[in-house]
């Protein structure tokens with residue numbers, strides 16, 4: 001047996017990347033410092049994840065989009081420049097201001113308090129980077145170039161989105177519903193392996209169009225096959 005790394009039966013480690021995760025930030029407190037164009041993009045990203053957002057920025061500095069979100073009460077607003085106590089209770093901080101010294105101060109304070117932070121324009125002062133995101137209902141595809149080319153990330157994201165069927169999000173929503181119902185039919189942890197094998201089978205064997213067209217009644221029809229372990233065709237499920 002060779003110990004040469006390329007001969008290993010395990011995946012090769014490729015350092016230098018980012019850990020790409022789906023951060024569950026719902027109802028957590030996000031502080032956004034600044035209210036310009038970059039802040040507007042960040043705010044939309046975290047609102048899409050159901051976070052509670054506070055923007056600290058003089059009202060005169062708010063761009064149209066951020067001002068709109070303030071007036072609609074989608075975000076709370078503190079009408080002045082950043083002060084250290086604004087960090088109290090924050091789970092995440094995003095800073096997008098045109099003042100590098102104030103930015104560095106925000107970063108330092110976040111690190112003292114161990115709060116995850118992103119300082120726009122200063123990659124070394126970021127615990128996480130944003131990426132370019134395609135969204136279709138429950139589906140999110142994020143492209144990162146790890147700081148090499150943000151504009152290119154956006155171009156790659158659009159290319160990927162073009163290749164995806166337009167009904168992908170709807171199909172995923174239906175699969176989500178079916179999985180939930182399956183857990184009701186087969187709630188036991190011991191059923192795990194069987195449940196997962198069967199669910200994978202449905203995703204593999206049904207076309208996207210079939211998954212999209214699946215009604216609640218169809219789902220009950222499909223689920224009636226679960227006990228036997230068989231994955232029915234849509235016609236078989238509808239005949240039930």
Ligand SMILES: C[C@@]1(CC(=O)O)c2cc3[nH]c(cc4nc(cc5[nH]c(cc(n2)[C@H]1CCC(=O)O)[C@@](C)(CC(=O)O)[C@@H]5CCC(=O)O)C(CC(=O)O)=C4CCC(=O)O)c(CCC(=O)O)c3CC(=O)O
Nearest residue numbers: 121123129130131132144145146147148149150151153154
């Ligand atoms: C490291 C990172 C940290 C972070 O901000 O999280 C970062 C850093 C920097 N961006 C800069 C410039 C631009 N950023 C954009 C756009 C986006 N930037 C985003 C993310 C990131 N930007 C992170 C890495 C992401 C990755 O590599 O994949 C996106 C994907 C997401 C988002 O911002 O939400 C969003 C596209 C969203 C979309 O369209 O889908 C554009 C184009 C535009 O505005 O249209 C330009 C001008 C053109 C260009 O430079 O490419 C500069 C100044 C450089 C300078 O001064 O020359 C720095 C600082 C530096 O590089 O030193």
Ligand SMILES: NC(=O)C1=CN([C@@H]2O[C@H](COP(=O)(O)OP(=O)(O)OC[C@H]3O[C@@H](n4cnc5c(N)ncnc54)[C@H](O)[C@@H]3O)[C@@H](O)[C@H]2O)C=CC1
Nearest residue numbers: 034035036037038056057061081082096097098102120121
């Ligand atoms: N993705 C990225 O990382 C990108 C970063 N940038 C950088 O991000 C920064 C922000 O860009 P824009 O939004 O276009 O700038 P902008 O000039 O539109 O907005 C800056 C905002 O910061 C506010 N501000 C300034 N000092 C403040 C303080 N001490 N406390 C609270 N708010 C304060 C201003 O009132 C204004 O609302 C710039 O440094 C820019 O170079 C720009 C493009 C892309």
